[in-house]
């Protein structure tokens with residue numbers, strides 16, 4: 674697969690094609706992790722490991738388990754996030770944000 678520096682790729686984060694580029698210095702996830710973790714968190718972490726390298730920075734926005742609501746996004750607790758994403762990243766900041 675050819676992907677320019679500013680290109681976009683649409684695909685299954687749990688099943689990237691063999692020729693997916695990387696590693697990347699920055700990973701941004703808004704609302705995907707908190708969905709896919711519910712049925713294949715190890716697959717998601719496998720993808721993260723594959724597309725990152727030492728020094729890569731990640732920014733993850735998830736639903737907050739302390740603000741559970743209906744309707745609302747899937748939620749993740751700080752403990753869950755640390756246990757899961759902590760397998761790939763050193764968690765340097767955990768913060769509540771409003772978007």
Ligand SMILES: C[S@@+](CC[C@H](N)C(=O)[O-])C[C@H]1O[C@@H](n2cnc3c(N)ncnc32)[C@H](O)[C@@H]1O
Nearest residue numbers: 684685686687688702703704705706708709746
């Ligand atoms: C809550 S939406 C967030 C969309 C967008 N990132 C945003 O912030 O507006 C969750 C997104 O995760 C995508 N998604 C769910 N499972 C996925 C998978 N296995 N691979 C790639 N994307 C997936 C859905 O298609 C959906 O667009």
